[in-house]
Amino acid sequence: MDQILISATAAARLLGGLWLPERASTISPAVDGVFNLVLGVCIVFFSIVVISMILLVVRYRNRPGAKPQESPSHNMRLEIIWSIIPLAVVLFVFWRSFTVFLEMYTVPSNAFEIQVTAKKWSWTFEYPNGHVDENLYVPVNTPVRLIMSSPDVIHSLWIPEFRVKMDIPPGRYTSTWFEATKVGDYMLLCTEYCGELHSDMLATVVVRPEAEFHEWLAKAANFMEEYKDNPAKAGEILYQKRGCAQCHGIDQPKPAGPSFKGIFGKTHELQGGGSVVVDENYIRESILEPQAKVRAGYPANMPTFKGLVTEEEIKAIIAFIKTLK
């Protein structure tokens, strides 16, 4: 008996492992409840259809001398039964889904707010103290609200373990929220097709205990201050955090943008003719108005960073590029 129980549990765990991902937010058990309810409905109705189909085909298969037997071709009572029962079932599913949906969309008033910018093809997360990061750090057991916008095309934020997803169209804010329940690292993906590097537009959700999170946040916010005497180091951090690294390689060239390695001081051909010397002014212009002078051989797809980086930060990035010989 114990054996059976153990193997049944193992089988259930295995099946569970093949199905929904880990639950790591307050909402995920309720969402999974709806999911499993629908799964149950599907299995029951699919079994009814396929088993009765097989039984009917086997029972009434064409055998020598077989003749169709008399039976009515209409039965109001049957029609009503197989209309009303599925209707009741789907209305019940709708109701359960609706109540969970309300919960999903009701943001707790004390939520910690993080601004999210999704652009081709990176994420940036801006915290209330001004720190900007390429990964999403959140405290555990605290409701977090994401206020999201996009400067270019539509993106969509998905964290499978939290069961949240929300599109981010340009020209408006959308928002979503979650409360992580487990410390750990999770993957954050873009699910709205957004072009060449759509499948590389990933970030990590780093869930940490509250105290540890706040300590990290305070420290992370003043790296510009910390590396005041080493702007190249600050520039390297910005290169990672602001998503430059998605398109601009250093050692490995990437198709979406020119590599930064050894470009300072070089002369580059421009799209549509002409050329430009890569100096401080050109780098600054390329960050603030990327389409002004596009290097030949690369797509004109870089979004502007105007208003997203400070002059101090631009100086740091220039200092960093200068070191890449």
Place this chain on the structure above:
Amino acid sequence: MAAIPDSAPAARPAAADNYLTHARGLMSWIFTLDHKRIGVMFLALIWVAMALGVLFALILRAELADPGETIVSKNVYNRVFTLHGAVMIFLFIIPSIPSSLGNFVLPIMLGAKDVAFPRLNLASLHLYVFGMLFFLFTLFVGGLDTGWTFYTPYSTETNTWVIPAVLGAFILGFSSIFTGINFIATTHMMRPPGMSWFKMPLFVWSLYATAIIQVLATPVLAITLLLLAVERLVGVGIFDPDKGGDPVLFQHFFWFYSHPAVYIMILPAMGIISEVISVFSRKHIFGFKFIAFSSVAIALIGFLVWGHHMFTSGQSPLASTIFSLLTFFVAIPSGIKVFNWLATMYKGVVHLTTPMCFALLFLILFGIGGLTGLFLGAVAANVHVHDTAFVVAHFHYVMFGSAGIAFIGGIYYWWPKITGRMYNDLVGRICAVVVLIAFNMTYFPLFIMGVRGMPRRYHDYERLLEKNPEFFDLNVIASVGGFLLAGTLLVLAANLLFSLVRGRPAPANPWGAATMEWQCASPPPHDNFASPPPVTDPYDFGNLTYDETTGGYVSAP
């Protein structure tokens, strides 16, 4: 022309005179007004479109079989999945059943000589070819990378060939509208005396319901695509937030057509299943009126559920709630049809011919495709799987597993009538079994991957493998299944084409069906009928008996 007396022998009086031999020369085909020739040409072109779509699909599956960049770059992959979607939707599955089989069969089912507007019908074919040329042009100059949904602002900003593709879809839309107008007029005006609405075959009912959607929904797509082209050309700003426009508005416009378009694809398929299950169970269809009205119900409710494609778009929660509720309502008429089809087999004699095997295959795959729609209709569950491989799996079960499979079943059902040849039935039945296995191998893993964290339109899943190492095996299974499936489709096509050379001549009524198209010769004469046959119950097989000499069924006197 001499009148043929009623007592003329049953053998074909002039074997040479059928619609295929009625006139000769290329021009007699290209400018024909005969609905049968137009249907056959549509069938041939749709096969070409399908082959193209399958080819694109195989490139995608080959790329995904192994993580990392394998056979095509990211940019090529994005163009290939866009063209796969656009070709399969606009060139293959929307016109598939109505324009080919519908065109061929509908007038004969009504005992008519042709559709109501034969010239409009020919225009529909010419527009289809014209639209196809736009797509081929797009393909040869480098394609487009927007996805078949053309979402703004991506589609207004990309430097790929959006405008020719969008104009192609615009033109194909008119082809679809013309077919719809023709079917509505033909069904209303050309039924023979005595054929009331409830003596009309269910395939005609389903084409009629489809035609309503084609005529009412397609103009919205036309306007939307035209706006997109104008937006790209002169930047009017209707979808551009910088100019006060709204990119999400495009999604509303687009799905206002494209959701009903799902029913343009599935309703005619359901019509075929109603015919095939009844004929091969030798039983009157069960619940005729419920099946007929459920087609109309699906067509009407189908107009009110487009918002379920936008549950995560930022639309208001109230709108999402209402769209969710309406989506659940649309499940009911589909369920009613399935139960009625099952009841039709009760106490019948089930002949497992190729068309019937595909009809049973339809029941299984539509069961999975339809029921998984419940996950997507439930907002709370939808949010998690929205825009993932789960959705890809769901709509492939509905569009290919249901509409596509019914199309194959329908071709096998009417092939003897269209060509006058019998094919090898055993090959067809074996293929049906292989399709069952290969199809589920290809698409079922996508359900699991979607739930576990695989977004759709992903070129590469290498970085997901750390968390989900099973994605590798699942993608390999899907790719192997995909190639097996494509191979089986090739065998199915070869089997039919081979019958043209070696098949034995088909009798007028090889299956013992009671609808009118089986009362004229196979292939039908140019005018279908010398005089319209008497109207009888299309599902009463009582007085049809098998005749050994012709290998078909004849009416017992």
